[in-house]
Amino acid sequence: MARFAFRLVAATVGVGLIVAYLLAALLVVEGMRYLGSLLPSLVELVALLVVATLVSTYVGYRFGTSRLVAAIETDRLSRERTPQLHRRLDGLVARMDVDRPALYVADLRAPNAFAVGGSEGGALVVDRSLFRLLPPPELGGILAHELAHLEGNDGLTAAIVDGFARTATGIVTLAALPALLSLSGLAHGTAWIRGRPGDRSGLFARLHRTLSNALFAGFVLATLLVRARSRRREFAADDRAAEVTGDPMALARALRRIERATEPTWPFAPVSTRKRTDDPAERWLSTHPSTDERVERLRQRAASQESGQRIPLGPSE
Template sequence: MNQFKTVALLGLLSALLISISYSVLGGTLGAIAGIALAAVTNLGAWYYSDRIALAAYSAQPITPQQAPELHRMVKRLAQKAGIPTPAVYVIPQASANAFATGRDPQHAAVAVTQGIVDMLPADELEGVIAHELTHILNRDTLTQAVAATIAGAISFLAQILSYAMWFGGGSRDNEGQNPLALLATVLLAPIAATVIQLGISRTREFSADAGAAKLTGNPQALARALRRLEAGAQRVPMAGNPAFAPLMIVNGPSKQFLSNLFATHPATDQRVERLLSIDVAPSSSLV
């Protein structure tokens, strides 16, 4: 079901892009150039996403000699998931969080904060690592890159249209169109694209939770970890660029109006409820 929702939301994003390109900008050469530029920019960011995200949080590579238990955990779970063992990084922050990055399983990394290593017992940390490895297995970084590319193109085209409206009236393709409709498109299309993009992010979190539960055979441990991490995020927020918030396993609860629409993650209560409803065979615990 989550995979279907993701495909449906990507299709909706694509339809929104086609709509603004053809009905508003008329499919002109300028619109094509705008889409191409947005695609190149976002795909370039995806290709270097691991370096960008790790640098944004000053993540440091850590060797098996420095953190033998963490490396054993990542290696064992990666083998169970059938993917190459990702590089392991530690973020020198007291906030408890984690994320996975990389353009594919062969170029992936898992980063954990020092705070999460200190906070969680072994079984709960295992659930978190399994969640991040499921993101890698499901190629969620690719899904997010595609969504960001389309959303970026929509925002770029809306910006071009706004410039045309302010500085000289746009192209002949727009002659005779209702100015209020054009203004609504400029204002609402980027917001709609963002809402859909964040909706995709939330569906991928549910899938990663389910994958972690099956990988460890212990959904209760991840459920406990999510509760603990949410409480910790309220006390000690993650310092860093908010643009990378969708990567994290948890994000602080939003206090903004319509927070459900603009949330990067599902509500922790929903995630816990789904985890506790999963029936999996018991799995061996950490060595």
């Protein structure tokens, strides 16, 4: 009798779960239909999403970078304080397609530098320790690397690429939400009906896991693509700095000095070094190539210059 009562209660709970989840899925579908009816065509919906992503990304980038510079308590480096550094910066800017950025110094907790803004106006922030750590030619290589990021508008482009990746991932997840809710309700409900509430070996549970894993795989793929582009842009900035300064080894030595001084922990520093790792996942998810890879490419470029030959540098050119 007790077993029959339990099975009856379990079956009732199972049916209730199935109905509740299916109703939730139906509400999501109807909500999406209603939102879709507000726009006459799919083209307009796509255009709206593109515009919204661009605007939100641009606004977030512009205000976010300004707040970032203000948050780290930078000091403006005037020409009177550091005339040699400003002359070096003037020379680099004159050879590049970029407006002269404002120059700041800060305590970044690691010997580093980073750029914010774009080619039509930006800022370079340099950690105080770099002035002690790097001789002038090597500091010039670091400045040229950061100017290359400004010249290519890398910060804004990276934010836009990341914004579109997040938007695409969100749209796919939203489209799959009704199926996820339905499968989850059926998996839980049928398990209760069978009298085994904790069982997740049924068909609906397996389908739910498959769909969830596919969505997660899509998110990981989008992340990997964004990170791969970031690494390519680091190589491109190294190449541009070597081209402008004519001294690839100055940048290579600077990267080695920074690596030996400390392993940076601040996540926003674009020239932060990365040591070589044997973990493929760590390499794929890194936003920066390892210092070994960057130094080796710069050595190859220096050797090419000495021999008077030009070596192909791959897709980053």
